[in-house]
Amino acid sequence: MDSFDADVIIVGAGPTGLMLAGELRLNGVSTIVLDRLTEPMQQSRALGFSARTIEEFDQRGLLARFGEVGTIPFGHFGGVPLDYRVIEGGSYGARGIPQSRTEGVLAQRAAELGAEVRRGHEVTGISPGADGVEVEVNTPDGSTRLRAKYLVGADGGRSTTRKLAGIDFPGTEPTMEMWLADVAGCDLRLRFSGERVPGGMVMVLPLGPVAQRVVVYEHSAGLRGSSEPPTFAQVAETFQRLTGEDISGGRPLWVSWFTDSSRQASEYRRGRVLLAGDAAHIHLPIGGQGMSAGVQDAVNLGWKLAAEIKGYAPAGLLDTYHSERHPVDARVVANTLAQRWLYLGGDQMQPLRELFGELVAYPEVQRHLVGMVTGLDTRYDVGSDEHPLLGRRLPNQELVGADGKSSTFEQLHRGRGVLFVLGDDQAAATAATGWADRVDTVQATPHADGGQGPLAGLDALLVRPDGYVAWLAPTGAGAGGLDDALSRWFGPSR
Numbered sequence: 001m002d003s004f005d006a007d008v009i010i011v012g013a014g015p016t017g018l019m020l021a022g023e024l025r026l027n028g029v030s031t032i033v034l035d036r037l038t039e040p041m042q043q044s045r046a047l048g049f050s051a052r053t054i055e056e057f058d059q060r061g062l063l064a065r066f067g068e069v070g071t072i073p074f075g076h077f078g079g080v081p082l083d084y085r086v087i088e089g090g091s092y093g094a095r096g097i098p099q100s101r102t103e104g105v106l107a108q109r110a111a112e113l114g115a116e117v118r119r120g121h122e123v124t125g126i127s128p129g130a131d132g133v134e135v136e137v138n139t140p141d142g143s144t145r146l147r148a149k150y151l152v153g154a155d156g157g158r159s160t161t162r163k164l165a166g167i168d169f170p171g172t173e174p175t176m177e178m179w180l181a182d183v184a185g186c187d188l189r190l191r192f193s194g195e196r197v198p199g200g201m202v203m204v205l206p207l208g209p210v211a212q213r214v215v216v217y218e219h220s221a222g223l224r225g226s227s228e229p230p231t232f233a234q235v236a237e238t239f240q241r242l243t244g245e246d247i248s249g250g251r252p253l254w255v256s257w258f259t260d261s262s263r264q265a266s267e268y269r270r271g272r273v274l275l276a277g278d279a280a281h282i283h284l285p286i287g288g289q290g291m292s293a294g295v296q297d298a299v300n301l302g303w304k305l306a307a308e309i310k311g312y313a314p315a316g317l318l319d320t321y322h323s324e325r326h327p328v329d330a331r332v333v334a335n336t337l338a339q340r341w342l343y344l345g346g347d348q349m350q351p352l353r354e355l356f357g358e359l360v361a362y363p364e365v366q367r368h369l370v371g372m373v374t375g376l377d378t379r380y381d382v383g384s385d386e387h388p389l390l391g392r393r394l395p396n397q398e399l400v401g402a403d404g405k406s407s408t409f410e411q412l413h414r415g416r417g418v419l420f421v422l423g424d425d426q427a428a429a430t431a432a433t434g435w436a437d438r439v440d441t442v443q444a445t446p447h448a449d450g451g452q453g454p455l456a457g458l459d460a461l462l463v464r465p466d467g468y469v470a471w472l473a474p475t476g477a478g479a480g481g482l483d484d485a486l487s488r489w490f491g492p493s494r
Contacts, residue, residue: 006032006116007309009135009148011123011161013040015099016277016294017154018106018117022060023302025113026415029309032146033115034137036122040107043182043254044098045285047205047213048072050292051084051091052375055393056299059412059467065105070095075287076193077335077369078342079201080356086366088395088454090374093288096206102291126151126164126273133272149309152274152301154294157263159279165270171263171282171333176344177223178284179257181235183250184211194343197242201344211253214239219346229255260284260340262333268322276301281329283336286343287373293332296375300325303415303465312438312491324380335372382470383488384481389461389469395454401444408455408463411442415465417490418442419482423459427479432462434493435486464489 008024010017013035024031049057054071057063073085075092084090107117118139125136133151137144153161162169194203194215203215216238224230232252240246262283265275277294301321307313341349342356359365371377379391389395396409399420411418417439419432429441439462446453455461461472462485471485487493 004030004132004148005146006030006148008032008150008152008305009034009133009146010152010154011035011159012153012155012277012279013037013103013107013117013119014154014156014277014294015046015102015106015291016279016298017152018103018110019295020152020154020276020298020302021110021115021117022106022113023298023415024306025110025115026060027303027306027310029306031110031115032148033110033117034121034123034135035117035119038120038140040100040103040119042100043256044100045256045258046099046102046288046291047207048094048097048288049102049295050093050288050374051089052378052393053292053295054091054094055089055396055409056295056467058396059394059409060109060415061410061413062105062109065109066094066097066101069097072192074193076343077360077373078286078339078353078356079194079196080342080353080360081193082360082366082370084370084374086363087370087374087376089376090370093292093374098207099291123155123160123164126161128165128271128273150272150274150305152276152305153279154275154277154298155279157278157282159275161273162265162275162279165273165275167270167273167275168266169263170266172261172337174223174259174261176217177221177230177257177259178215178217178344179230179235179238179255180213180215181232181247181255182207182211182213182253183232183247184253186212186214186247186250188212188214188245188247196343200238200242202239202242207253214247216242217344218242223259229257231255258285260337260344262337264326264330264333268326269319274301274305274321280325281333283333284340286336286339289332289336289373289375292375293329296378297325297329299466307438307491312494314488314491317489317491328375328378331372380468382468383485387472387474389454389472392469394461394463394467394469397453397455398447399442399444400447401442405447406444409467411440412463412465412467414440416440417465417470418463419460420444420455420463421460422446422455423475425459425473425476425478428460428473428482431479431482432486435490437494438490439486462486462489 071091
């Protein structure tokens with residue numbers, strides 16, 4: 001009998017890898033996370049996360065760990081202002097939460113659940129087989145080999161896992177650079193959504209009480225052709241040329257850069273090797289979509305991979321990770337490219353900006369754009385779209401049951417499927433008894449919604465562990481189709 005060091009090895013201890021580790025451990029899957037860095041990064045490219053990611057953290061009971069989470073009601077699409085509250089739960093995202101803090105919260109949760117994070121461990125080779133993957137690793141104590149049933153690469157845009165697996169990463173080459181500097185000692189006017197200025201664009205964001213993040217883009221700068229970051233002096237000179245303001249006397253805390261290179265892996269799964277987060281897709285960081293898309297990859301993948309390992313996954317379940325997430329992430333890549341030209345294009349883009357400004361005056365256009373960039377309009381194929389909730393995310397609704405008040409999100413904390421029985425008809429609860437080891441049944445009624453809430457008119461609904469509605473029964477419809485939905489997502493009845 002083959003022995004394994006873990007059911008799953010995850011390469012990369014960033015937000016995607018750590019979120020996935022927690023999801024797997026919720027389902028009792030042994031997990032090792034490998035990261036080449038000896039310590040977590042203290043610098044933060046991301047300074048928040050999207051509205052959909054706020055919900056996903058809340059569905060796992062993680063949101064409270066961030067303390068009071070403020071959201072940004074207004075944002076933009078390619079520099080065109082938008083009120084993100086145009087859709088229910090809409091916001092530009094969580095305000096001022098650095099990626100390092102997000103990683104800290106997710107690392108603590110993964111450790112509490114029993115995941116093992118090994119730092120200073122760099123993957124140098126992989127050997128996938130019929131029943132597992134052997135991984136060659138350089139460690140502080142020398143080279144070693146580990147073996148797992150599955151390997152997940154969450155190791156960033158330059159993913160070693162992806163390269164070793166031979167998975168193509170097609171897309172566009174970079175055409176420009178944006179430079180950033182976290183600097184203390186400069187009291188600059190904030191420019192949250194960026195500001196187009198003659199010759200380029202500048203952005204200024206708050207970083208705590210004494211520091212700010214400065215982002216600059218100059219049309220004429222082009223590509224440096226260097227793998228090293230620009231100097232703070234270069235950032236300061238560019239900022240002064242574009243704004244007339246001098247930040248050279250500030251104290252630089254971190255200087256970095258990014259490009260508009262946009263790529264997506266051709267496969268999210270090749271046998272027993274899978275990709276998630278930046279290892280699967282990269283793009284210009286506009287709207288905080290990058291880290292959030294990675295977290296959403298992890299939430300989609302975790303329960304499916306656990307079901308495969310534990311032996312009750314229906315045929316093809318793990319393949320739905322690619323079929324569901326690849327088009328969603330492709331949409332992120334596409335919308336960030338569109339925003340790049342609206343936001344950073346020169347004067348030749350002005351007619352398009354003016355036309356776009358006219359279009360966003362229509363509420364339907366606003367809702368479409370906000371839903372797309374927040375992830376709140378994501379819809380998966382669950383076999384039917386006859387009801388607007390099918391295939392879409394579960395709304396958070398306060399519930400009243402025999403044990404008192406709770407909410408739909410609270411019922412998802414365990415990372416299991418949930419059948420909500422909201423009416424008097426017990427046919428759904430009876431039908432689901434054969435899946436009780438994988439699906440919780442919650443009998444409750446929506447609280448004080450006056451029959452107008454998001455669950456109004458429903459007797460029951462089946463929700464996947466990732467928070468998406470897989471089946472529902474309108475009032476008086478009975479439990480028809482529930483057995484098929486349970487079998488499709490949770491395997492055969494026991």
